[in-house]
Amino acid sequence: MTSSRRTLALTLVGALTLSALAACSSSDDEAAEGDTAATDEAVTIQVAMDEGLEQGAIDAFNERIEQFESEHENITVEAQEYNWVGTTFTADLAGGTLPDVFTVPFTDGRGLIERQQIADVSEQIAELLYAGDFSETVASAGQDADGKQWLVPIAAYGQGLHYNRALFEEAGLDPDAPPTTWDGIQEAARTISEKTGQAGYAEMTTSNTGGWILTTLVYSLGGRAESVDGETTTATINTPEYTEALEMLRSMRWEDDSMGSNFNHDWGTSHADFAAGKIGMFISGGGDYGNLVTQNAMPEADYGVTVLPLEGSDPAVLGGGTLAAVNAKATPAEQAAAVEWIDFYYMEKLTDEDAAVADAQVTADQGQPVGAPVLPVFDKATYDESQEWIADYINVPLEQFAPYSDNIYDQPLAAEPPVATQDLYAALDPVVQAVLTDEDADIDQLLSDAETNIQGIIDAS
Template sequence: MKSARSRAAFALVGVLSVGTLTACGSSSEASDDPTGPVTIEVAIDAGLEQAAVDAFDERIAQFEEANPDIQVETKEFTWSGTTFAAELAGGTLPDVFPIPFTDGRGLIEAGQIADISDLVAELPYADDFNPTIAAAGQAADGGMWAVPIAAYNQGLHYNRQLFEEAGLDPDDPPATWDEVREAAEAIAEKTGQAGYAHMTQSNTGGWILTTETYALGGRILEGEGEDVTATVDNPATVQALEMLHDMRWEDDSMGSSFLYDWGTINQDFAAGKIGMYISGGANYPNLFTQNQMNPDEYGVTVLPLEGDDAGTLGGGTLAAVSSAASEAEQAAAVKWIDFYYISKLTDQEAAVAEAEVAAETDQPVGAPALPIFDRETYEEQQSWIEEYVNVPLENFAPMTEQMFDQPVVPEPPVATQDVYAALDPVVQAVLTDEDADIEALLADAQVQVQILIDRA
């Protein structure tokens, strides 16, 4: 789920017919001349502290100085599965906006974002993306319509202070699901806070249930192309739901809030109300800039993997351009994507400039993330900014020491957000009804998901 992007982190994001798409997103009346003066509107996360806004504004100033014919304006935007389709159809999106990997192919096939593939192909690193990651933003012919800007593998985020209060070692977080359950029970008993919390709505319940299924060796969908079949009622998903049921009803270790989405679970985790939860492994910058997470209290580790085919769900965020953007606006938009999102990963001067601004405004620098290129490029970029790193890297060590060794499994390839939405009620039922019939719930969901696949 999101970055987002990518966030990560990630109701129906309907693929509207091109004929119903109104003119949208463009912030200017600029000429179609790609070399003339142009104004573009770019997305900025909603709810940022002033320091984060100041850092963003400084980067805009640097971009405009380097590109005097381009003016950049900002618009608050945070992707949500329940609102994105309406924003897309209503023409309220900025010219440049982030979308999760799961939305890329559908929007491309429907022509609902601009075809910037020729512009992207001219970038020096266009062929250097990890092929698995690049595919999320590519059309069937391989042209890149949306640019990968962040990737993640799911992580188990935990509150180090609550671990200590519960008598647990925050430097040795759970490595098995039994240990997760034991730690959750200890946290709930010793601190009175939720030991483990679970997202349940706005498609996030299905997202995290799918994550848990992967980690136990199962899959929600199987097959490729036109031969994809729903496998929602697999043994691993049953096991995941039974674990949630027992933690909720036998251990009483999951607190009293069972309608979390990505934003609200981040709020409560940062506020010290949650001991552990699953989200994208690169979620720390959001927790810090939007929820004022205390860095000393933050910890993250890889998910326990159990089962013959276990893996960690991987996803990420794409930068897309409005289909209503003029030729000039598209060219300017790709320059912005290159400058703001990518150059800091591939160019030392750009990396240092970004890090300097972030450090000066007390924004996180150096928070580890799954790379969109290769490991060597990632580690080189980290070395460029080493003197500016201001996050507690030792608190990320349980993740960074293992994340490259875990198999990364892509999100379900067909009707992804719809599938997640269909699974939300299943998770909600298990957490709110002690007598919920897990097998019956999954049997119903199996039928619903197969219908969604067949319609896709």
């Protein structure tokens, strides 16, 4: 899904491997021969900047723009607020309101390529020094059927359980020992709700996030949303694992009364309420710390994150990521400049020490978080080296990430459902909503109907 995150060389090779902000560098001196449009013609490009950033984060972003422009004298960069939202993205794309550089989840890459709704910048990407170093699984999310790389994988994630340490303490729970089983999560949610009056646990339900998080629960219990046999994809929604996940949510909602009163959360509202201390625990990508503190002003001391419990047969952590795309409406010169920006802003910081230090210094000087653990896009050794480069600027409480960062590499990750992913999630949103708003909802019927609906979508895709 989103992306705050939006990789591999770890345990994911084979399912989806891991990831996060990766990188490399290419300076003006190393510019590819085919990139003359970006260096010889004066152009202006609009680039995506997260919506709702606090002023320090905006200042840091603008300073990075100034650095880029000083190295690329013929390119002017304008920031444009942008967040990918599943229910509005298609309209934004068709309406031509997207910036020249924007981001999408892994699940959207192939469709955008097949419909030629983004620019084919594969020749420019192929000239980047690290173009051949991405994990095969990560790279494939942005490739066409012939293996040409149209989009750049800039981040990947494994789902995690985010928890509010302040609410844990208020409820008498140990924030340094978060729950390690689903029963433990349910018990902690009940305790938080009873002792603090806040939602012990919250579930996303709208804008495709309901299906996303429900499927995350199912993966952790050993289920999957689709099975693939050659060219045949079968929806596997009406299953014991989906039933178990929904029964757990029903129990927390109607028996424990531990999920609060808001059952219309999407990605943005869940993060905002969590940061505001209204939610004790929720599930999202493990690398969401930056969004929580820079866009939602979460107190650093309140943040905690841990891995999801894996139970049942063949459980896995659902993983995905983020791709950087170039607008199809951009001119050839603007496309070349856009790839230069993607290289500079998203990728350079992990393979070039000077770039890593420059980025960390600017970010730290603006009081923004530096060094929050993420999953590497290339390999863990490259990521660990980059963390050593910026050690003097790391300003986040690494010990509060330990329950996640110490364990995520030992967990198997599995890729999101491969066919009609966002449509599948959208079809499951009302299933989650029904269970949380109707105590007598017929889970078996809901899942049976959803499977029939989703199979039709798969067959038509």
